[in-house]
Amino acid sequence: MHPNSAFRPRQDDLAELLVREIGFAAIFANTPDGPRVAHAPVVLGDDRTTLQFHLARGNALTRHLGGANALAVVQGPDAYVSASWYADADQVPTWNYVAIEMEGVTRKLDDSELVAQLDTLSAAHEARIGTNPPWTREKMNPAQFSKMTGAIVGFEMRIAAWRPTIKLSQNKSADERDRVIAGVEVTGHGAIAQLMRHLGGDRKDA
Template sequence: MHPNSAFRPRQDDLAELLVREIGFAAIFASTPDGPRVAHAPVVLSDDRTTLQFHLARGNALTRHLRGANALAVVQGPDAYVSASWYADADQVPTWNYVAIEMEGVVRKLEAAELVAQLDTLSDQHEARVGANPPWTRDKMNPALFSKMTGAIVGFEMRIAAWRPTIKLSQNKSAEERARVIEGVEATGHGALAQLMRHLGGDKAGA
């Protein structure tokens, strides 16, 4: 989390919204072999208290996650901010970014819970794709589906702490933010520019 409180969203639902929209996280944990990270699609529970994910059974982190205190990080768009974009000459370059950290203890899911997670994931993302009809596991040979799910392991993190950082130049004036948005967009970072337009002012800052 960035130490400047201006970059912490004050709406309780903003970090949740970003986790649901992005839907992909890096999962970090300490292991006897040192710190490890895995990358996985995630499912946030309706009450935002748990985060589910699954990893390949052969992933080096899989055998160490059960009962571990882990960190999940969902990252949004980011971009370099040139100091030359500011009207004030006494500025330095920086980086604007979105990062949502969630920490908690992890448990391994039972087989039925893993299948439910996979169903939820496909339902959510097939709806976004707009496929008609959407893909479901009913289209697969059940034996093959069972074999493939046997190659992955499901987990659930009980979220004990949320640490979001929404760094979108909220500590700058509206005029300076407008210049940064223009510069970010001109350098090909349209998604970040859009976030800055919608979230970079009073809405995202404390």
């Protein structure tokens, strides 16, 4: 989390929207074997107090997560920012990025909760890609589906803390931000440019 308060989103629902839109997180926890990280699709609860995910049963983190305090990090687009894009010569390069940290204690899901999580995930993402008809587990042989779900373990984090960083040059003037937007767009980072335009109201001179 960046210490500059300028990079805390002013829109209360922005971090939640980004977690739902990106839908993928790195899950960190300490284990007896040292710190471990896993990567997984995530489902944010409707009340934004829970985050569900699942891991392969053989993942090195899986056997340590139940009851553990964990950190989930959802990372959005990022881009290098050249100091040459500023009018003031006394500047240094930096990096614009989006990162949302969520911390909390995790619990293992039972079989029915895991299946519900998988149904929610597939329904959300099938709707995005517009498959008609969408894929559902009803298309699978139930025995095969049960065998495959037996190879994964579901978890739910009770979110105790949100720590979002939306670092998009909010501490710069409107003219400087416009130059950075043009620069990152030219260098192929259109997603960062679009977010910077969307957050134009968070400028320090706004």
